[in-house]
Amino acid sequence: MQATMFYGPEDIRWEHRPDPRIELPTDAVVRVVAACVCGSDLWGYRGFHPEGPPRPIGHEFVGVVEQIGRGVTTLKPGDFVVAPFVISDNTCVNCRNGIHTSCLHRQSWGGTDPDGRINDGGQGEYVRVPLADGTLVATPEPPADALIPGLLSLSDVMATGHHAALSAGVGPGRSVVVVGDGAVGLCAVLASVRLGAERVIACSTHLDRQQVATKFGAGDIVAERGEDAAAVVRDLLANTGADCVLECVGTEGAMDQAMATVRPGGRIGFVGVPLGGAQLHIGQMFARNITVGGGGAPVRAYLEELLPEVLDGRLDPSPVFDLQLPMSQVAEAYRAMHERRSIKTLLWP
Amino acid sequence: MQATMFYGPEDIRWEHRPDPRIELPTDAVVRVVAACVCGSDLWGYRGFHPEGPPRPIGHEFVGVVEQIGRGVTTLKPGDFVVAPFVISDNTCVNCRNGIHTSCLHRQSWGGTDPDGRINDGGQGEYVRVPLADGTLVATPEPPADALIPGLLSLSDVMATGHHAALSAGVGPGRSVVVVGDGAVGLCAVLASVRLGAERVIACSTHLDRQQVATKFGAGDIVAERGEDAAAVVRDLLANTGADCVLECVGTEGAMDQAMATVRPGGRIGFVGVPLGGAQLHIGQMFARNITVGGGGAPVRAYLEELLPEVLDGRLDPSPVFDLQLPMSQVAEAYRAMHERRSIKTLLWP
Numbered sequence: 001m002q003a004t005m006f007y008g009p010e011d012i013r014w015e016h017r018p019d020p021r022i023e024l025p026t027d028a029v030v031r032v033v034a035a036c037v038c039g040s041d042l043w044g045y046r047g048f049h050p051e052g053p054p055r056p057i058g059h060e061f062v063g064v065v066e067q068i069g070r071g072v073t074t075l076k077p078g079d080f081v082v083a084p085f086v087i088s089d090n091t092c093v094n095c096r097n098g099i100h101t102s103c104l105h106r107q108s109w110g111g112t113d114p115d116g117r118i119n120d121g122g123q124g125e126y127v128r129v130p131l132a133d134g135t136l137v138a139t140p141e142p143p144a145d146a147l148i149p150g151l152l153s154l155s156d157v158m159a160t161g162h163h164a165a166l167s168a169g170v171g172p173g174r175s176v177v178v179v180g181d182g183a184v185g186l187c188a189v190l191a192s193v194r195l196g197a198e199r200v201i202a203c204s205t206h207l208d209r210q211q212v213a214t215k216f217g218a219g220d221i222v223a224e225r226g227e228d229a230a231a232v233v234r235d236l237l238a239n240t241g242a243d244c245v246l247e248c249v250g251t252e253g254a255m256d257q258a259m260a261t262v263r264p265g266g267r268i269g270f271v272g273v274p275l276g277g278a279q280l281h282i283g284q285m286f287a288r289n290i291t292v293g294g295g296g297a298p299v300r301a302y303l304e305e306l307l308p309e310v311l312d313g314r315l316d317p318s319p320v321f322d323l324q325l326p327m328s329q330v331a332e333a334y335r336a337m338h339e340r341r342s343i344k345t346l347l348w349p
Numbered sequence: 350m351q352a353t354m355f356y357g358p359e360d361i362r363w364e365h366r367p368d369p370r371i372e373l374p375t376d377a378v379v380r381v382v383a384a385c386v387c388g389s390d391l392w393g394y395r396g397f398h399p400e401g402p403p404r405p406i407g408h409e410f411v412g413v414v415e416q417i418g419r420g421v422t423t424l425k426p427g428d429f430v431v432a433p434f435v436i437s438d439n440t441c442v443n444c445r446n447g448i449h450t451s452c453l454h455r456q457s458w459g460g461t462d463p464d465g466r467i468n469d470g471g472q473g474e475y476v477r478v479p480l481a482d483g484t485l486v487a488t489p490e491p492p493a494d495a496l497i498p499g500l501l502s503l504s505d506v507m508a509t510g511h512h513a514a515l516s517a518g519v520g521p522g523r524s525v526v527v528v529g530d531g532a533v534g535l536c537a538v539l540a541s542v543r544l545g546a547e548r549v550i551a552c553s554t555h556l557d558r559q560q561v562a563t564k565f566g567a568g569d570i571v572a573e574r575g576e577d578a579a580a581v582v583r584d585l586l587a588n589t590g591a592d593c594v595l596e597c598v599g600t601e602g603a604m605d606q607a608m609a610t611v612r613p614g615g616r617i618g619f620v621g622v623p624l625g626g627a628q629l630h631i632g633q634m635f636a637r638n639i640t641v642g643g644g645g646a647p648v649r650a651y652l653e654e655l656l657p658e659v660l661d662g663r664l665d666p667s668p669v670f671d672l673q674l675p676m677s678q679v680a681e682a683y684r685a686m687h688e689r690r691s692i693k694t695l696l697w698p
Contacts, residue, residue, distance in 0.1 A: 093589045094613045099638050102613030167640065240442045255631070264443045264451030267642070274635050279628035282604070286623050286644040289448050291516065293616070293640025 003124025058123025161187025168269030352473025407472025510536025
């Protein structure tokens with residue numbers, strides 16, 4: 001098969017890899033129908049991670065089950081499946097607590113399994129899926145093609161936006177500020193509207209992203225940055241700040257903006273993968289009774305709730321995909337996102 | 350009148366002060382019926398705060414209204430009142446949001462008001478109470494003497510334990526670990542039991558405090574410290590950690606212990622006044638989806654709920670007071686708490 005390999009900063013290659021096959025009874029092999037590039041894939045692309053040997057990359061894909069191991073009981077060949085960005089068993093204590101990202105048997109796409117195998121990445125023609133029963137969720141029937149981008153967003157960004165909103169306590173009557181206008185930030189706007197927020201303010205400096213935020217239900221757009229943005233938000237919100245702030249970037253500046261924007265007693269939900277050793281000042285949180293929570297979204301826990309809404313059209317996150325390319329042009333997909341020419345790029349095999 | 354003055358580390362004096370009188374229409378003058386020493390009073394006593402001129406001290410008291418200003422509408426002379434540890438107007442946006450500790454007109458006992466007056470402290474015979482309508486809560490009728498210690502605990506420690514529990518999401522079915530066996534930690538045990546926690550584990554190395562924790566409903570006592578304590582807790586809780594951890598100390602070590610004790614996806618409620626520039630590592634929170642929230646308890650917001658339960662005997666935090674002294678011996682009260690001979694010392698005028 002052909003698949004995407006990460007060689008190092010700005011070095012993404014579409015190349016031959018061995019065809020995957022069932023290696024363990026709990027495996028499935030999935031033919032990829034659509035995949036995409038994640039903002040977090042760009043950290044390595046930009047050189048923010050230590051370098052290592054080339055490895056398969058991509059952790060968001062949907063596809064069709066081709067083969068299953070003899071221990072797989074919830075899937076059958078032909079099923080259309082959504083793959084969360086983390087491999088989990090869905091049975092351990094942390095999965096039962098709904099935190100599949102802390103699964104005791106967690107594995108990563110493109111990572112190494114406990115026996116030393118290199119797992120496939122999601123940006124390829126086929127993927128061997130470990131712990132297939134625990135990881136994959138099948139649709140009741142094959143979806144229409146038009147729904148595939150929305151379903152693909154459930155692999156990560158839509159579920160992550162939902163996690164940001166839940167972590168910040170978004171609900172009816174709440175005022176919400178979303179910091180970050182990447183695909184996750186935009187999905188966080190959509191998730192907040194879906195959860196009944198009274199008012200959603202999106203911080204975005206890019207016209208194309210502002211338009212998606214507005215389409216997703218943001219009532220106000222704040223184009224200022226940093227402390228200026230916080231001042232505008234406080235002006236909009238009775239001079240106090242937002243009940244809920246969704247930090248969807250992962251930088252210190254974004255967390256500072258979130259902290260400056262939230263009201264006393266408010267909550268910050270953060271889902272941006274934190275870069276480096278970022279710290280929170282406890283005294284600042286204490287003085288204003290700020291709650292901070294979040295982390296890697298337990299996508300698997302949310303699929304049962306979100307998947308039916310995408311299938312019946314109530315939830316449509318697909319506008320975050322503003323560029324679609326054949327997978328063989330994956331290097332261009334990375335470039336387009338790196339250069340911010342694309343919010344999020346979808347890859348067809 | 351006589352009142353307590355803080356002169357500097359280990360220098361507490363009971364001395365003459367001018368009798369308070371109504372200075373603003375929103376003032377009341379209260380005759381103190383009982384007061385007490387707070388763990389946070391000890392930070393200055395131990396030299397952890399920058400030194401300044403001598404000042405009145407004490408922020409927990411109950412008493413009887415003697416005089417009211419012409420603008421006071423909810424209180425009358427003769428009312429028995431509970432004073433929260435922060436002075437608030439109970440009308441600004443932050444008070445309406447239930448965060449009275451962030452009141453836009455917040456003042457402190459022993460602090461300086463906007464006109465430059467030095468406010469009285471609570472450890473004295475009388476107190477001028479600014480913003481009396483906003484700050485004080487009266488009982489429907491004069492309480493029995495036996496209820497006074499419990500009512501006094503509502504000034505701070507019981508309400509603060511309740512705040513820790515709410516901040517950590519304590520409720521039915523939850524497992525709870527309380528870090529800290531001071532009066533706040535013990536009240537946090539009681540608050541957790543009251544909120545329906547399934548299992549409450551108290552960390553305490555002192556026999557007398559363990560006994561109060563057990564009386565308040567802790568099912569397990571962990572006497573180990575630091576990482577050893579965390580290992581024992583994980584052993585008790587299916588090897589994963591607690592749903593809710595209540596950090597009631599305010600040191601980096603206590604927060605580390607909380608972080609090591611909470612399960613993935615769990616919540617830490619923190620109410621210990623943080624010493625110095627303590628930081629939280631965002632990456633650690635992200636990796637395990639830990640939520641951290643808390644701060645100064647909005648006592649005023651909780652009095653309506655907690656006061657009736659103390660009055661009818663359902664809620665009795667009074668065992669945290671294990672030493673009672675006449676107020677003239679306030680210096681000995683500080684010494685007894687500083688030397689850990691007393692959990693919390695009550696002062697009678």
